[in-house]
Amino acid sequence: MREILVDWLVEVAEEYRLVSDTLFLTVSYIDRFLSYRCLSRNKLQLLGVCSMLIASKNEEISPPHAEDFCYITDNTYTKDEVVQMEGDLLKILDSEVSTPTSKTFLRIFIRAVQEDDMPQPSCSSLEFLSWFLVELSLLDYSCLRFLPSMVAASAIFIAKFTLEPEKHPWGMKMQRCSGYTTSELEDCVLTMHELQLNRRGSSSKAIREKYSQHKFKSVAALPCPSEIPVSYFEDVDE
Incomplete structure (x- = not known):
């Protein structure tokens, strides 16, 4: 419900x-x-x-x-x-209506990614794809066990992996910015990756239809590898 x-x-x-x-x-x-x-x-x-x-x-x-x-x-x-x-x-x-959400942290992490030498068009797709992933996480009750900052970091991880699956999606810069190592993100990343692939058979369509629109570069339709290499969850060194 x-x-x-x-x-x-x-x-x-x-x-x-x-x-x-x-x-x-x-x-x-x-x-x-x-x-x-x-x-x-x-x-x-x-x-x-x-x-x-x-x-x-x-x-x-x-x-x-x-x-x-x-x-x-x-x-x-x-x-x-x-x-x-x-x-x-x-x-x-208790009238505490201002609280940080995964979208709050996502903005911070996106800025860190945009400071890299990634071409701007790819960066735009990465941003929309990250938005799509964090919104998908809103649907799944199991994602409540993860902190909003972890959900945001995992969305960046999966988005980068989706766009460049042959390249390790996490580096020291993102680790320092987010405060999470790849091993710490593993559980959250795998859970959100299942949501992206719709392996849980969700019938909810609003978010997928929203991000299938041209204004969001149709990121919901982007293909993603079915498995994330285990090596990507090994912590990176300086």
């Missing part, structure tokens, strides 16, 4: 043209709330739109209103219900 909810929220974010940070914060709020309180299935969508409402107020210049989120649910919930849930959510979050 969480995967279905997040997949739908990706579509909502696209519909209202929200920035990606809003989506990542939304999912963070959902997971933080559910780690404290159980919620009936028929209230899960309400939690989702209220999380996006709060995240929008934090990130957007012109955030959607409560009525907009009622509309997007076909008026399943009233404005009063949305406002009530918004208050409950803020109490659970």
Whole structure:
């Protein structure tokens, strides 16, 4: 149910043209709330739109209103219900609505990669592919065991491997920038690589369709080797 909810929220974010940070914060709020309180299935969508409402107020210049989120649910919930849930959510979050997400760390790591001598067109594809991978990680509950910084670093690792599979994707510069060695990333990288190849048979399509668009260089359709060489997880030296 969480995967279905997040997949739908990706579509909502696209519909209202929200920035990606809003989506990542939304999912963070959902997971933080559910780690404290159980919620009936028929209230899960309400939690989702209220999380996006709060995240929008934090990130957007012109955030959607409560009525907009009622509309997007076909008026399943009233404005009063949305406002009530918004208050409950803020109490659970203790009003701590600014938190670093994997997208936050990804921006830092992307800048480090762009400082290398990689040609700019490849760098652009790498950036979009990394975005695609971190968004895929939002769908999978098992990725919650990884820190946001590790998810971001693993996305860079897989993106570089996808674009240049014959070249080791990790060097000392990225190790220093991210704070992770290749052996530390192995579990997260392999998990996200499975998501990229859709080996878990997920029926969620919103993110793949989003990143199949030309404006994202159709990175979702890029072929990726089915196996990552074991040698790539051996720590590199100076």
